[in-house]
Amino acid sequence: MNYSKEFVRLDKSIHDRVTFDCGEAELNEFIQRHAARHMDAGVSTTMVMPAIDPSPNGKYPICAFYTIAPSSIERESLPDSLRKELPYYPVPVFLIAQMAVHSDCQGLSLGKITLVKALEYLLNINKHMSAYAIIVDCLNEGVEKFYSKYGFEILEYKANRPRMFIPMRVVEQLF
Numbered sequence: 001m002n003y004s005k006e007f008v009r010l011d012k013s014i015h016d017r018v019t020f021d022c023g024e025a026e027l028n029e030f031i032q033r034h035a036a037r038h039m040d041a042g043v044s045t046t047m048v049m050p051a052i053d054p055s056p057n058g059k060y061p062i063c064a065f066y067t068i069a070p071s072s073i074e075r076e077s078l079p080d081s082l083r084k085e086l087p088y089y090p091v092p093v094f095l096i097a098q099m100a101v102h103s104d105c106q107g108l109s110l111g112k113i114t115l116v117k118a119l120e121y122l123l124n125i126n127k128h129m130s131a132y133a134i135i136v137d138c139l140n141e142g143v144e145k146f147y148s149k150y151g152f153e154i155l156e157y158k159a160n161r162p163r164m165f166i167p168m169r170v171v172e173q174l175f
Contacts, residue, residue, distance in 0.1 A: 001104045002052040003063035007117050010046040012036045016059035022100040024139060030098050031065055044069035044097055047121065049114065063105045066118040067098040073135065073165075077156045082167070092131045093165070094122045099136075115150060119171050126168055133165045 010017075010031075017032045035046040046067040050060035072090035075083055096118050101110040122134055137158060138144040144154075144162050151174075152164035 001061060001063055001102065003105060003110070004050050004052055007047040007049050007064075007066075007114075007121075010035055010039060010048050010062075010065070014059055015048055015050055016055050016057065016061045019055065020062045020065075020100075021103050022106075023103050024100065026139065027098060027100040030067070031062065031100070035065070035067060035098070038067070038069075046098070047117070049110070049117075062102060064101040064110045064114045065099070066096060066114055068118060068122060069095045069097050070129075070131070071095040071135065073133075073155070078165075086132065091133075094125070094131045094134045096122075096134060096136045111146060112150075115147075120175060123168070123171055123175055126171075131168060133167045134171065135163055135165045138162045138164060 017035070020031045021028055031046070035044075038044045039046060044067050046065055048062045049064040051063055054060050071093050073093050075086050075088060075091050078086070078091070096115075099111075099114055099118065101114060119134065122131075135155060136147055136152060138147065138161055144164065147164050150166075151170055152166045155163045155165045157163065
């Protein structure tokens, strides 16, 4: 599947959500059933990297996507060394709520590209609405290893899944 070089906002009228399959049922269900509704409700934004060529149905398959949302964490969940500089109320963060690459596009470094684009997007938002960090909730050990490779650290465990973070000041240094 040949993919576009740009991420665009999910548009259910032109993007083929139904055929997306990354090998993880939870992520497939999210893009197929929930992403557009969450955008309509104003709780998150999903950006997709569409294929260059449309499917027979006239819609463009999704090669990769990420979903972001505002969130907050408790100050106490951060390491002591970072906690000192923060206020005593919930700390604003950005959440990469979902991120996946279609199985036909895996092995082409699209995971890394998708993460970089998500970080760039959030860095741009941070210029207008500050957040302390970016957090991700990992589905499995492979996902945890992926994010660790790019500087994310364990914050805590939620529902037996690792929640990881990277401070925005680190992201700023990356770009």
